[in-house]
Every structure is written in C-alpha cells, then in structure tokens.
Amino acid sequence: MDISYILNELGEERDQYFNAVAPPIIQSSNFTFKTVAGFREALTDEFEATLYSRGQNPTLNILRKKLAALDGAEDALVFGSGIAAITVPILALLKHGDHIVSIENPYSWTIKLFNNFLSKYGISTTFVDGTDTANIEQAIQPNTRLIYLESPNTFSYDLQDLTAVAAIAKQRNIITMIDNSYCTPLYQQPIKLGIDLVAQSATKYIGGHSDVVAGVLTGSKALIKRIFDHEFLNTGAALSPHSAWLLIRGLRTLPLRLERSFETTKKIITWLKQHPRVDQVLWPFDEEFAQRELAEQQMQGCGGLFSFTLKGASIEKIEAFCNSLKHVLMAVSWGGHESLIIPAVAGVSIKDYDKQNPRHQLIRMYVGLEEPDYLIKDLEQALKSAF
C-alpha cells in the first residue's frame, strides 16, 4: 500500500462526517443500540463492536488502520503509553512458569517490567547480548515463550539480526516481539522480516510534537484479538480519542519529520567527529559503527537519536557541557520537534559514578527539526565553555 494513501486516506470515511478533511474526535465513552438483539451481539464480541471506548472507538480505529498498514500487519492496538503496549501483550501471552529471552539493557521500564513485575508472577527472564544471534539461541529453555528484542537499542544502538532471530523462534514455536520505537515503521518493518509483534512508543516520532503519551502494538489479527479480549480490556490501557486525533495529525507529517531528523543528524555527527573534544560517536548509520552493515540491510533509514563521549571527560565536565547548552534542551523522551540531550550521568548518583564505566560517559542527543547550524553553534559554544 502506498504510504501517501495510508497517511492521507486510509480509514477515513469522510462522507460519514460532513466530508470534513480532518477526522472528528468522537469524545464519547459509550455508543447506543436500537434493539436488544444488536446490543446482545455487541456484548458478545466487543472486538467487532463499537460499544464502549475502553475497547473500540471510531477515532482510534482510523488510527489503528493506518498504523497496521504502515507495519504491513493485519491489525493494530493503540495504548495509553508505549510501556502499556509492551506490558499488556506479555501479560496476555505468558503465564506462571514461562521464560523470556530478552536483549540486555532494553528500555528502562521494560527492564523493570521483567525484573520487578513479571518475576512476581513466576515469569523469569534471561538477558543476553543480542548482537550475536547465537547468544539468543543458547539462552532458550524448554519453557521459553517469548524472545524480546529492541533494535536498535536507544542508548547503545545495539542491533539484532531480525530475520535470523525470527527463523530460530519459528522453529521452536516461540513468539518474537520487538520495540521498534527508534525506527518507526517508515525505517524498519519487522513483521515483514518474520517478527510476530511490534511495539512502539508513539510518544516519540509518531506523535512528534511532545504533547501526547501513547503506544502502538501491531501483529496478526489472531494475536491482537487475543490481547484485546482479555488483558487490554482488563487493564484499561486505552488511549483517549483526543490523543488518538493528535497521533493521526502527527502521522500526516511523519515522513517529512523523520527525513529531516535523519538528514540533520548526519550533519551534526560529521561536525562532532571532526571536533577535537569528541571521542566516540554511536549511531547505526555511522561509517565506524560496528553493526553498520546489518543496520543498512534491515533499516531503510536512521533515527535522530545517537550517543557520544567527550575526550578527557569527568562528571564535572559532562555536567558543565550540558548545563551550558542554550537551545538543546535537557529532558527525557525524544522524537519531537525539539532537540534534546540526556547525559548518562543524570541517571547516576555522584557516589556511584565510575570513570572507567563506558556507559557512564555517554551523552545521548536527539536531533529535532531546528536548523543544523543553529544546533552546531549551540554545541560549539557549550564545548568551549566546558573545557
């Protein structure tokens, strides 16, 4: 399906709402029935009915159609946050005694889900370095039900070979799931490579304006229905119609924003790499990146999120550099219009800081929609004032 068709037309039945170009926000909790027979039918199968907005809502359904089509998936569910889109399917598909093989250091709340939450219900997790598929294969146990991926990772940018992992999982009837927030469906379509479930934080590139928290899950209709019928309805993880409308609006410009973020990132990285203070840059499409070949094989483009380190940096120097930035904002999240920075040391208490730990040295930057020169000037003056 043509991307332009998906983003501008798919799911939009304009003759149902006065031929308005922008879809309506159906801000209604419930929907009425003319007969008991119709009411009974809806109550019997909520997946197919517009009954109550914790389940189906017409504004959300426009969004779901577009998101499923972008991923080449049969169906999509939209959640009140990205972490809900990761948590709910795992609660739905795994039970006490099951085992997960996960890549090491996934998104922070995903680690907490595995270590603190699922462990309480008897679901165990083994974390492995997923840059080598053999590590994933070796960690599989007879009770392994899920292989959890995040490619690229949003701090280390480690990749997994999605086609190879999917093949191993299929032989053993294990479900595969990936956090695809970094690439969005425009730059990576894991379902086409054999992955079963694709989760995304729509708070990032899909929303794109730092004004909505949301999550997406795509997969086969059978898996999506199974998740919807029980855990989705039971956890009440639904998104509001207004937030769904903001995501539809975000999707209209997703290709433009993503391309701009990608192009500006190339310029910023080229500049950083020639700067005498800059040591290492980590970004999947960088010439020196260890897994660049795999990145170019399975990704059609690269996001605007990367990390770098400074030569001779101490915690004080890293803090001085970040504190000196005037336009690049210090905040969590990414994928919006605004460029952001987050030094790893912000998440480390002063007493735990370890100069020898390479992860503590990382500074993560997200490149937004500003002019490249505007951002470079800001980085330049901040490096000057810190050193």
Ligand SMILES: *Cc1c(COP(=O)(O)O)cnc(C)c1O
């Ligand atoms: C932000 C993020 C999430 C969580 O999404 P929320 O919308 O904040 O719940 C999950 N994975 C990655 C890679 C993220 O960056």
